[in-house]
Amino acid sequence: MKPFVIGRKAWLFSDTPKGAAASAQIYSLVETAKINGQGPYTWLRHVLERLPHAASVEDYEALLPWNCSPEFLR
Numbered sequence: 001m002k003p004f005v006i007g008r009k010a011w012l013f014s015d016t017p018k019g020a021a022a023s024a025q026i027y028s029l030v031e032t033a034k035i036n037g038q039g040p041y042t043w044l045r046h047v048l049e050r051l052p053h054a055a056s057v058e059d060y061e062a063l064l065p066w067n068c069s070p071e072f073l074r
Contacts, residue, residue, distance in 0.1 A: 036065035043068065 014020035030040040047063045054060050061067060 033065045036068075038065045038068065 014023055029044065033040040033043040043065055046068065050059075050063060054063065
């Protein structure tokens with residue numbers, strides 16, 4: 001099975017500059033998670049579940065992909 005690839009072709013379907021900016025932000029999050037050894041879906045799910053409960057700078061920093069261990073996310 002071929003992995004999902006985001007890239008140049010996906011940019012062709014950004015109808016507005018704000019849509020393109022939103023896509024770029026999501027792509028950046030996904031690639032940052034990958035670089036830090038996280039599964040993008042698992043890490044994003046972890047962050048989105050905990051983000052509403054974050055109250056301090058330390059809470060937000062704990063959600064960064066380089067501060068999460070892959071074992072912790074499972």
